[in-house]
Structures are given as C-alpha cells and as structure tokens.
Amino acid sequence: MTVDIPADLIKLIQDNFAELEKSKELPLLSQELFFGQAIPTATNILPDAGQKLAPYKNFQQLQPAQITVLRFKIAENQHDEVTDNWCEKLLRYNEIRYSSLKKRAFENNRSSEEVIKTYTQIISLFIEYYFSKGDLRFINIALKLMDLSWIKPSFGSTKFCASEVLYKRNLFLIDRVLNQLENE
C-alpha cells in the first residue's frame, strides 16, 4: 500500500528526529510504509536489531525492547511463526482485558511515562502488523486502544516528543487505511 504522508507530519518527524534518535525506545520503523518519501528511519540505532525473540510468556513480563524487536522484524519482513504468535497473543490480551487494561498497565508501580511509551509502541506494532498481514483485527484493537485517554501522550511535552510523533503518525495511518478501504 502506497501512503502519501502529509507535509506537516513529515516536518514534525524531521524537526524532532534528534529526539527520536535519542529515545531509543521509539524509533520510526516505517520505511516500508512510506514508499519514496524522504522519511528518516532509525533501524540502524536499534540496540536489539536482529535479536532472537523468545516465545511469548505473558503481558506482565513484556519489555518495551521486545516490542521494538517485533516492529523491526515486521518492518524488515523478517517475521515468522514466533512473531505472528506474539502479535496474536498481544491482540488477545488487549481485547480480552480491555476493560481492566488501565489497572493492569500501572501494576508494579509503572510510571505514566513508561505506560504511555509502551502503549504507543504497541499501537504502532498493531498498525504495522496490519500493513504486513492485512488482518483488520489489528486495526480494530488499535482503534480501541487509541480511544483510551490514559494512553495519549501530552502533546508539546519534551518527555513525550517521540510518543507524540508516533501517535500522530498512527492516527494518520488509521485514517488512511479506513478511507482507502471504504473507497475500494
């Protein structure tokens, strides 16, 4: 799917790329999605690039770095049965536990910053997985997660700069997916 990125989103990414590079947890793994666009990516700064992913255990033990590895594998078309199983399990967890997600997300004294960054990554993963597999269930759960106010990064805050960029990118991509499907 070819995606034309609006100029203001490109500018937002370019203006904040230094911050995005610094925030190793939120690189933009989206070269594949933006055909022909001059969008910088950060795949080369991934600390875990190429890391072998162990089988999914449970959501409580999820590490942000694991989401990064998953996103990298999907962006580079390297996903396999382990990746697919991870994505399916993450989908199910968030769907089945949707009503108690907030309580579970803040377990073990996780900070709001950590929760927002993790969930921005998870939403990005789901959207990117949709682009890879065409499975609308992942857009469905991404939509539901983006409805949750406690997941939204505070816009304009330097703490959430990378999350804000990714959040806006995700909003744009979902709109684009739905518009394209409706006009098919």
Next chain:
Amino acid sequence: MNKSIIVFCPNPYSIYTNSVCELLQQKGYSIDTIIVRKFTLNRFFNEFSRDGVRLLKKIWTKLFLKEKAYTVNENNVLAFRKDHGLTIKNIKAFQAGGTKLVYCGSLNDQIVEDTLRQKKEKLIVFTGGGIVRKNILDLAGDGIINCHMGILPKYKGMDLPEWCILEGEIDQLGITLHFMDTGIDTGDILKTIKVPIGNNTDIKTLRSTFEPVMINAMVETVEACLAGTAKPSPQPASENRQYFIVHPRLYSLINKKIQKSS
C-alpha cells in the same frame, strides 16, 4: 425416560428464548425448566465493563423497545413469529403449562447446579445469558446446545457477521449449532447453515435476518438430539483465531461492503 428440556435464558423478555420455547411447545415438547438470569447491579457492571456503551443500547433495544426495535421486514423475527403464530413475550407465560422458572445471578450459580442435579436425563438449550463454566458443563447431561452466529471453526468470538463482511467472505455468513464446552466456540458441531446476504443494505437489517434462521435451526436441532438422530462432529483443526467486538468506526466500512454485495 423422557429427557427434560432445560432452557438457559438471558432475560424474561428475550424474543429469541420465548420464540424457541413456544415453537418447541407447538411441536409437542414440554419445557421442564427455564433458568433465567436476574437483573442485578453486579450483572450490569460486569457486562458494562465488557461491552461499554453498547450495553446501554442493548438494554434499551431488548428490554424497552423490544418488538418496536424492528422495522417492517418480511425476513425478520417479527414476521417469523406472525407466520408461526408465536405470541408469548414473557417466559412467565410458560408456567401455566407446568414449566418451572428458576432465577439466578449467574448461570454458574449453586442454584443452577442444584436444579440440574435434580434431572438425570436432560438436554439444555442455551438462548443466552453469559459464559457457562465447567461446574455447569459437567452437569449438562446430553449437552448444552448453542446457536453461534458464525460458521465454525473459523469464525469464533463476537460480532461474526460484521467480521465476515470485513474479511470479504460474504459467502461465509451463517450460523453453527454446536455443543458448548470449556473452550470458546470449540464444541462439537451439530449443524451449519449459511445465511445469504439477500437485499439487506446494512448490518442491522442483515443481522435481523439471522434470528428466524437461528430459532428454526435451534428447534430442529433439539428435535434431532431428542430423537437420537443428531450427529455431532468434533471441529476440524483450524487457525487459532478469535474475533472481538467491532469498533464503531468500522461500521461505515461494513455497511458500504454490504451495499456493494446486495
């Protein structure tokens, strides 16, 4: 010994429950017991946490509007009821024919266990009311028949007609009669019936055409089970996939796809 027919029911006004029970009665079967869930705050909060605002719409439609929620349509449950002379709108009416009513907070409560233990030979008809757990499944006698709004084994979970449309598999719209087990929509299959998209122009009217098919299919399956002619078969292995409640933003896409196909 005649088997007792026991019906699990989500609320006393369920058009589906009342129609299945009355149609069975018309065919000469007697309903031994209807186990019906009570309206409690606890139930409301549990279902609200699962369904959100959708629950309020469901309550309004099913408990207040009831038949008024339906538009004039020759393929919906109102037309079906009229054609078959079905008039009962509240399960209390079945008491006049000797049916016992048992009220419970959850279908997994002790009172349900105690009721089931009283009947040695039984067949349970599930017309709604929530998840049934192992303690009840273990007491189910011949089994608990459910009518699932999707073709199994692929379409497991919720909002299956919607997902069928989204997946572009209009020809896979349909229902499955199956025995319930501890898994989600994994029990042995009794019958599968496809439902054509017809001239429906949106998901609401399409869904309304499912109901008469479900009522008929449930009654026929109960008859077959009681006659010993039902042939349940284990579900074939399939992708471990589950579908969930559709986000409201996807409904515009669903309705466009229905209009293109009908």
